[in-house]
Amino acid sequence: MTADQWILAAVLVPIAGAVLIALLSRAPNLREGVTLITSVVLLLCVVSLLLDVLDGARPAITLFEVLPGLSIAFDVEPLGMLFALVAAGLWIVNSLYSIGYMRANDEHAQTRFYVCFALALAATMGIAMAGNMFTLFLFYEMLTLITYPLVTHHGTEAARRGGRVYLGMLLGTSIMFLLPALVFTWFIAGTTDFARDGILGGKLSAGAMGGLLALYMFGIGKAALMPFHRWLPAAMVAPTPVSALLHAVAVVKAGVFSVVKVIIYIFGVDTLARAGITDWLVAVAGFTIVAASLVALNSDNLKRRLAYSTVSQLSYVVLAAALLVPLSIVGAVLHIAAHALGKITLFFAAGAIDTAAHKTKVSQLDGIGRLMPWTMGAFAIGALSMIGLPPAAGFVSKWYMLTGAMAGSHWIAVSVIVGSTLLNAGYFLPVVYRAFFRAPHVGQMAHGEAPLPMVIALTTTAIGTVLLFFLPDVPLALARQMAGK
Amino acid sequence: MNLAQHLPALQVVVPLLAAPLTVLLRRRTLAFAVVLAASWIAFAIAVLLWLKVDNSGTISYAIGSWPPPWGIEYRVDRLSAFMLVLVSGLAAVVLPYSRSSIENEIPARQQYLFYTMFALCLTGLLGITITGDAFNIFVFLEISSLSSYVLIALGRDRRALLASYQYLIMGTIGATFIVIGVGLLYLMTGSLNLADIAGRLSTVQSVRPVLAALAFLTVGISLKLALFPLHQWLPNAYTYAPSAVSAFLAGSATKVAVYVLLRFYFSVFGASQVFDQLPMQEMMLLLALAGMFAASTVAIFQTNLKRLFAYSSVAQIGYIILGLYFGTVTGLTATIVHLANHAITKAAIFMLLGCVAISFGGVSLARIQGIGKQMPLTSLGLVVCGLSLIGVPGTAGFISKWVLIQAALEHGQWWLVFLILLSSLLAVAYVWRFVEAAYLREPRTDCADTSEARWSMLFPAALLVVATIYFGFDSSLTLGSASQAASMLISGTPR
Numbered sequence: 001m002t003a004d005q006w007i008l009a010a011v012l013v014p015i016a017g018a019v020l021i022a023l024l025s026r027a028p029n030l031r032e033g034v035t036l037i038t039s040v041v042l043l044l045c046v047v048s049l050l051l052d053v054l055d056g057a058r059p060a061i062t063l064f065e066v067l068p069g070l071s072i073a074f075d076v077e078p079l080g081m082l083f084a085l086v087a088a089g090l091w092i093v094n095s096l097y098s099i100g101y102m103r104a105n106d107e108h109a110q111t112r113f114y115v116c117f118a119l120a121l122a123a124t125m126g127i128a129m130a131g132n133m134f135t136l137f138l139f140y141e142m143l144t145l146i147t148y149p150l151v152t153h154h155g156t157e158a159a160r161r162g163g164r165v166y167l168g169m170l171l172g173t174s175i176m177f178l179l180p181a182l183v184f185t186w187f188i189a190g191t192t193d194f195a196r197d198g199i200l201g202g203k204l205s206a207g208a209m210g211g212l213l214a215l216y217m218f219g220i221g222k223a224a225l226m227p228f229h230r231w232l233p234a235a236m237v238a239p240t241p242v243s244a245l246l247h248a249v250a251v252v253k254a255g256v257f258s259v260v261k262v263i264i265y266i267f268g269v270d271t272l273a274r275a276g277i278t279d280w281l282v283a284v285a286g287f288t289i290v291a292a293s294l295v296a297l298n299s300d301n302l303k304r305r306l307a308y309s310t311v312s313q314l315s316y317v318v319l320a321a322a323l324l325v326p327l328s329i330v331g332a333v334l335h336i337a338a339h340a341l342g343k344i345t346l347f348f349a350a351g352a353i354d355t356a357a358h359k360t361k362v363s364q365l366d367g368i369g370r371l372m373p374w375t376m377g378a379f380a381i382g383a384l385s386m387i388g389l390p391p392a393a394g395f396v397s398k399w400y401m402l403t404g405a406m407a408g409s410h411w412i413a414v415s416v417i418v419g420s421t422l423l424n425a426g427y428f429l430p431v432v433y434r435a436f437f438r439a440p441h442v443g444q445m446a447h448g449e450a451p452l453p454m455v456i457a458l459t460t461t462a463i464g465t466v467l468l469f470f471l472p473d474v475p476l477a478l479a480r481q482m483a484g485k
Numbered sequence: 486m487n488l489a490q491h492l493p494a495l496q497v498v499v500p501l502l503a504a505p506l507t508v509l510l511r512r513r514t515l516a517f518a519v520v521l522a523a524s525w526i527a528f529a530i531a532v533l534l535w536l537k538v539d540n541s542g543t544i545s546y547a548i549g550s551w552p553p554p555w556g557i558e559y560r561v562d563r564l565s566a567f568m569l570v571l572v573s574g575l576a577a578v579v580l581p582y583s584r585s586s587i588e589n590e591i592p593a594r595q596q597y598l599f600y601t602m603f604a605l606c607l608t609g610l611l612g613i614t615i616t617g618d619a620f621n622i623f624v625f626l627e628i629s630s631l632s633s634y635v636l637i638a639l640g641r642d643r644r645a646l647l648a649s650y651q652y653l654i655m656g657t658i659g660a661t662f663i664v665i666g667v668g669l670l671y672l673m674t675g676s677l678n679l680a681d682i683a684g685r686l687s688t689v690q691s692v693r694p695v696l697a698a699l700a701f702l703t704v705g706i707s708l709k710l711a712l713f714p715l716h717q718w719l720p721n722a723y724t725y726a727p728s729a730v731s732a733f734l735a736g737s738a739t740k741v742a743v744y745v746l747l748r749f750y751f752s753v754f755g756a757s758q759v760f761d762q763l764p765m766q767e768m769m770l771l772l773a774l775a776g777m778f779a780a781s782t783v784a785i786f787q788t789n790l791k792r793l794f795a796y797s798s799v800a801q802i803g804y805i806i807l808g809l810y811f812g813t814v815t816g817l818t819a820t821i822v823h824l825a826n827h828a829i830t831k832a833a834i835f836m837l838l839g840c841v842a843i844s845f846g847g848v849s850l851a852r853i854q855g856i857g858k859q860m861p862l863t864s865l866g867l868v869v870c871g872l873s874l875i876g877v878p879g880t881a882g883f884i885s886k887w888v889l890i891q892a893a894l895e896h897g898q899w900w901l902v903f904l905i906l907l908s909s910l911l912a913v914a915y916v917w918r919f920v921e922a923a924y925l926r927e928p929r930t931d932c933a934d935t936s937e938a939r940w941s942m943l944f945p946a947a948l949l950v951v952a953t954i955y956f957g958f959d960s961s962l963t964l965g966s967a968s969q970a971a972s973m974l975i976s977g978t979p980r
Contacts (some may be wrong), residue, residue: 067887067960138878145877155925163925164917172911175876180902183890 003052003059007074010070010084010125014038015146017117025111032099035114039092042121046088054477055082060131060133070186072138074470075131075194078478079264079333083257085474086340087250091121093457094249097348104355107239112149116243119146124250130153133266137174139181140222143254144170150242151235156239161313163235170221173228176412181212184273185266195260195393198251198268209267210277216262217281224311225320226288238355240351245301247397248343252310253336257316260332263321264482269329278322283321286416287311300361303349305427306343309386312420313339319369320401322361323413326483329402331397334472335481337468338393341465342385345445348458352450359482363430366441368431372449385465393468396476492537492561493546495610495892496530496569497625499523504604507597516597520604525609528577531569533769539565545617553617554678560617564821566969568614568744571825575736575777576607582945583729585938587838590641590727599639600852610741614830619667619677619753620747626709627665629741630656633734637726648721655708656846662705669698670753683753695754696762702749703765712806713776716799723795729792735798736832739872740824743805747820750809751974768949770810774904776803781911790841790848793915796835797874800908801827808889816892817971818964823885825963826956830873830881831865833949837866840938840946850918855928859935862943864923867952871916876909881956884964935965 017038026029027149028406052059060075078085098117102110122145126139144167186192189199200209206278221228235247263272272278282297296308313335318334320476351376357368385392388399398417405413449455467474488495503523507516526718535820536563538544550910561569580603584854586597606646609629634656671677672684673694689695704715719739723731754760777800777882784796805827810821840863841856855862874882893901937943956963 010861015512064959065961066958067884067964072958115864141878145872149924152925155927160921163921167917168913172910174904174907175913176903179886179906181889183887184894187891187894444835 002450003049003057004061006045006049007043007059007061007076010042010049010129011122013045014118014122014125015044018115018122019119020357022111031111031114031279035095035118036092038118039088039095042125043088044308046084049076050081050085050411054474062114062131066134069190070134070192071132072134072135073131073193075280077194078482079257079260080128080130082333082406082475082478083253083339084125086337087121087124087128090245090249090340090344090461093460094241094245094344095452097244097351097457100451100457101239101241101351101355103452104454105239107153107273109153113153113239113467116149120150120246122252127254131187133262137178140254141174143251147242147246147251149239150378151241151405152189153239154237158215162234162237162309163208164192166231169228169231171220175219176219181215181219184212194265196265197442198264198266198271200266201268201271201301201324201434204279206275211274213267213272213277213281216266217259217318220250220255220262223259224252224255224314225284225318227289228290229288229311231343232311236303236307240347240354241304244344244347244351247307248310248347250339252314253340256336258301259318260321260329264329266448269324273324278324281322282319282410282413284365285315285322286412288315288418288424289319289416290423293420293427297423297427300363302353302360304363305362306350309427310343311423313343313386316401316417319402319416323383323404323408323410325404325408326400327407328478329483330479331400331404333482334400334475335397337475338385338397338468341461341468342382342392342394345378345382345458345461348461349375350452352454355454356447356450360433364432365431366438367435370437370440371447372454374449374459376432378458380432381462381465383432386428387421391469393465393472396469397471491531492534493526493561493615494545494548496534496615498528498606499526499530500604500608500611504601504608506868507601507604508966511597512751513596513600515595516600517584520600523604524573524576524607526930527607528573531566531573533559535566535570536561542922543591552638552702554676554681556881558617559615563749563966563973564616564744567742567821567825567970571609571739571828572610572614573607574740575692575733575828578945578948579733579832579836579850581940582732582836582839583940584730586843587727588698589843591639594957595639599636599727600680602632606733610737612743614744617679619670619682621681622659622668623664623667627660629738630660633680633738635776636721636734639730640725640727644721645725652718652722655715659705659708660699661835666698666702666705668693669701670965679748679753683755692762698761699754703746706742706746706749710739710746711799711802713772713780713799713803716776716780719799720792720795723798723835724789724791727895728842732832732839734833736828737796737828740828743820743824747974755974766810766812773807773810774799774930777807777908778911781908781915784915785911788850788978789839790850790853790919791835794831794838794917797912797915798831800912801831801874804885804889804905807894811892811896813892814971814975815888815894815895815966816969817974819885819889819892821967821970822888822964825967826873826881826885828957830870830953833953834867834870834948836942836949837863837870841941843938844935854922854926857924859928860937862937862947866946867923868920869950870919870953871919873957875916876913879954881953881963883957920954944979
């Protein structure tokens with residue numbers, strides 16, 4: 001197969017998997033087998049593309065025209081490659097975890113769950129490899145819609161309400177802001193293709209460009225810039241595997257990924273730097289980082305705390321991209337991978353605690369580290385990565401962001417990054433402390449670890465988080481290719 | 486004598502002859518076969534005409550060989566060919582569906598009359614589209630209207646009679662206004678042939694009667710196309726009519742009325758200066774926006790799905806008229822392409838609702854709870870069509886919205902862009918009322934053993950659902966034809 005066909009395979013494999021899963025609804029073991037096999041095959045497709053991309057190739061394929069001059073097209077560049085790699089790789093681990101979680105909790109409608117999950121991955125691949133903004137938008141909307149049944153999986157009143165916020169905010173921002181931005185881009189530039197130096201250079205006044213940038217940044221609601229972040233905590237009504245892969249990796253990363261794509265390939269770093277219109281974006285992202293951390297600090301519900309931590313961490317990526325310095329962009333790209341690994345570990349741990357101990361609040365976790373050492377050990381590693389301490393992946397990305405900010409003399413950004421590190425420590429370390437150093441409550445039920453597949457999954461991602469610190473070669477190579485260094 | 490030459494006449498004559506034949510046969514199966522054959526032949530003729538126009542340009546056909554402007558002229562240009570394909574295509578899909586669908590809705594001995602009226606309605610709609618004669622438009626309009634009153638009154642619910650009566654009153658007022666407008670034009674120009682009128686209008690000295698004609702025609706046609714606030718007949722009519730009728734009328738009747746409006750505005754009044762003297766564009770803008778927001782808001786609060794989607798139709802007609810406001814090629818393209826996209830989507834919705842009505846015995850939101858489990862295909866189809874109403878990419882509705890936004894941007898009106906998008910968020914709200922009821926609520930106990938409708942109903946509906954998706958990915962057919970028709974209308978080439 002040629003590289004172009006691998007692209008199509010990456011999008012079609014999960015879809016084919018979804019069809020098979022739907023057909024096998026009566027045979028759960030076979031059905032879960034298909035999920036696992038599909039995820040492995042998907043990773044193989046992505047890895048075979050990765051080898052080409054690392055060699056400097058840019059596999060691309062154009063399918064057909066939807067509107068005059070607007071085609072469904074794919075074009076794999078380093079950033080998209082990294083995103084696809086992270087999502088596909090973690091899907092395998094997450095599937096393992098899902099199987100443990102869904103069975104241990106005896107969830108209903110499991111077939112629907114796995115079908116939607118596979119389709120969500122197809123949409124994610126489409127976003128990662130989109131060759132133009134139009135294709136990206138198509139898959140972006142598809143991802144919103146296909147994750148809705150996952151968010152509302154429980155079908156309760158709370159799920160309905162969460163689903164409304166989720167859908168309303170994500171569809172609302174994309175329809176109200178992203179769509180007009182897209183049409184306007186096409187109207188001005190005559191294309192929406194992603195190009196090395198952007199496609200808007202010299203075609204717009206600085207003021208109009210600032211407006212368009214705002215439309216894009218707030219239109220990409222999945223990046224959860226304040227004030228459009230509420231959907232993410234709302235999405236926490238979903239089963240934990242959904243929060244883990246989709247609302248720590250695929251969906252939110254699709255957001256910041258799109259932000260970086262727009263800044264680099266639609267506007268162009270140089271064009272934006274010349275126009276000098278990104279200061280407000282740095283400010284908004286900085287505000288989101290700090291404000292979300294403060295909310296996280298005050299959340300007793302563990303998943304909610306993780307969700308606000310995600311809101312905050314996403315804005316690191318936006319902030320780093322908005323600084324328009326090559327080093328900080330490398331940091332932004334690395335952070336997409338680093339945060340994904342760390343946060344999925346944290347969610348896995350939260351789900352394991354819920355399944356084994358039926359606890360959802362931080363205040364209930366006293367001494368739980370003694371009963372669930374693997375889970376809480378992994379949690380500790382994930383927390384280190386969020387704070388940005390070695391030996392976890394978060395340190396590497398934060399290092400690049402910080403050096404970038406300093407190189408560009410963006411002192412506000414520097415102080416936001418440093419200050420929020422303290423805040424991160426402030427809401428993650430107490431959890432670790434409680435788990436390991438406080439005595440359990442009297443009369444606490446004796447329980448052990450969660451089911452084995454879940455423990456394997458969360459250990460794997462924790463190891464991955466550490467490995468990425470010691471061996472950041474692949475993502476770093478991709479990020480450097482991307483930042484043109 | 487060459488049959489291909491007479492295709493324009495056959496387009497109307499075939500369904501027209503089918504109507505009395507059904508009355509003679511009286512057997513519902515035979516009547517069904519006859520009308521089905523007629524509608525499929527009509528569709529084939531429409532496609533042939535469309536291809537012919539695409540190859541060699543406008544076709545002019547003199548009825549009875551009396552040359553226009555004295556005789557009645559049938560004229561097929563890019564716009565009318567497109568509409569002919571749309572209307573006859575819908576009829577060809579709805580008819581096979583109607584056979585199973587009316588079984589529960591109409592008493593067996595009256596069923597052949599349904600086919601009679603359906604054939605007449607189709608005749609009228611095709612006639613309006615193909616004719617180049619102003620008075621002939623009125624005649625065919627009456628044929629289609631009278632038959633649709635009967636079709637609506639055939640509904641099982643007794644309120645169908647009232648709905649039909651309401652539509653009768655409003656429709657008759659509309660038709661009267663139209664005939665007054667045509668009369669005034671005849672008075673001033675001495676001609677009934679549309680192209681001829683257009684040519685003579687520029688020489689007319691006194692403008693006032695022409696303005697009056699424009700006003701009468703606008704109001705009359707707006708009644709027929711259910712432009713807000715002249716839409717009151719529509720929700721009741723669509724709600725209580727038999728499902729097949731709702732599906733066909735939602736897809737064709739109002740759309741043909743829009744066609745008539747386009748015809749008069751651009752092919753008759755287009756060349757003259759009357760538009761400078763009346764604030765028509767501003768008025769259209771205002772009514773379109775009011776319709777988009779008011780009707781969508783009302784739709785959100787409906788509990789009967791047929792009524793909900795009927796109000797959605799009023800809102801979508803707002804989009805269609807909004808395209809007119811711009812008066813540009815892109816704006817008109819948006820109008821015409823949305824005409825087709827919405828016709829397909831809405832017809833599919835009403836067909837699917839018909840399936841639901843048969844299985845559940847009603848289409849109220851409370852009744853159909855949990856339908857996602859019991860009728861997975863039907864509810865999936867409804868969701869897809871709902872997404873098209875919202876304008877989600879990958880559906881036909883997205884294409885329309887894209888072009889409409891493009892038209893607004895060309896006009897430099899950003900505020901309008903946001904209003905258009907804001908109203909599509911209202912569509913999210915009403916579509917999601919269905920989604921939540923269908924998937925996030927448990928089925929009622931008394932509807933526990935329902936399942937999918939028969940394939941004879943499901944298949945035609947599925948065909949339109951697939952078309953809704955197809956035209957969202959490949960717009961060359963719809964958008965291509967629409968933009969050609971739009972540039973033809975704007976460039977003012979005599980039709």
